[in-house]
Amino acid sequence: MITLAVDSSSKVATVALMKDGKLLGEITLNDKKEHSVILMTIIETLLNTNNMSINDIDGYVVSKGPGSFTGLRIGMATIKGLSFGSGKPYVSVSSLDALALSVANFDGIICPIMDALRNSVYTSLYRGHSNLTSSSKTKDLDTNTDLQVYLEKLLDYSALDMDELIEIIKSKNEKVIFIGDGLDKYKDYLIENCPNCFFPPNHLNLVRASSLGEIGSSLLRNGIFDNSDSSPFYLKKPQAEREYEQRMK
Structure with a gap:
């Protein structure tokens, strides 16, 4: 196909x-x-x-x-x-699903952010399945159309103020990786205000x-x-x- x-x-x-x-x-x-x-x-x-x-x-x-x-x-x-x-x-x-898929092996929460202007972002939360067994790794998207082999959605698609998103992330008390073009504007703010956060190589933010x-x-x-x-x-x-x-x- x-x-x-x-x-x-x-x-x-x-x-x-x-x-x-x-x-x-x-x-x-x-x-x-x-x-x-x-x-x-x-x-x-x-x-x-x-x-x-x-x-x-x-x-x-x-x-x-x-x-x-x-x-x-x-x-x-x-x-x-x-x-x-x-x-x-x-x-x-x-597009949020597509961004999350790029870092699906991250051992923690995955948070794609796309700039929505006015100090807000389009976002969703996922958990990556970094601990896939060798047998489950052989599965692909052909038989798992909801991506649950790779990602578990924790928060539906949302438009959130950055401070609101940070509070949600803090309540999870886990490692989190942020990905997306929202990092062009908010990366330094996240570093200052969100403990235990990680970021992918820049090319993955597109x-x-x-x-x-x-x-x-x-x-x-x-x-x-x-x-x-x-x-x-x-x-x-x-x-x-x-x-x-x-x-x-």
Whole structure:
């Protein structure tokens, strides 16, 4: 099964091409260019490099959020268009799950954080299964579509003030690893205020389409996919809408 995965939930635009769980290629751009300008170009470049066309794709994966309102809409619209135009299924996956998967072997709590502005972050909490037995390590996402072989979710997707998140982490009284673009802004604050915290190498703080694709490919292979009315989840209202509501009070 050949899968094309796309994430545009943040300022990063990332696209991965996978075949039967194997990564064939990935392009990740971490800049401020409009996703609407570069996303299709990245997809075309990746396909051409692998001597493929869009007709070779068996299924699509896209980030459903949380993240940038505009970026999520662009990514979802792009994948929906490719899916409906080709008659091939697509599935949406949280970028927070993809970030957590990158450090699933951490022996403690995994806390992905994505900048949500106004001193808040999009986040969730997971426990990595670092103590997998040799037999359980042979299991892969084909037969474990909920990722429970790799991750146990402790807190659902949330938009939290940083101090609120830190209090939740402290109450766990365990080691915690933070991962995600929120570290660009909050790493020093976390070091000062959150004991026993760890951080991955910087390159892991970017959402990778390959991680998203590994999760999504498993879902597609097991017949799990989105329908036509699927939409991103934002967790927070757009800033313009919040400001309007404030003025109307």
